[in-house]
Amino acid sequence: MSRRSAIALIVRSRKALLDDADERPSAEAERLRAAAADLTRLLFDVRAGRVSAFELNQPARMRVVVSAD
Template structure:
């Protein structure tokens, strides 16, 4: 996957987690918000080129490998 596509995927996943958190009980909502915070850190690392492969667990499990440009 290209770096811009990976960034877009992370952003979409982040938005989905936060949207789901609004409709969940507090314990589950807190877990989803923590996962969204992890995605924020991942986003910065991917954008900076420090990460070239990662796994997403929410909303579906997938492994992403960023292709060299």
């Protein structure tokens, strides 16, 4: 997957988690916000080129390999 597509995927996944957190009880919402924070760090790492492969569990489990630009 291109770096641009990988970043877009992470952004969509992060937004979905945060949207879902707004509708959940506080304990579950905190767990979802923590997962969104992990995606934020992943986003920065992918954008900077420090990560070239990763796994996402939301919305479905998938392994992403970032191709060279």
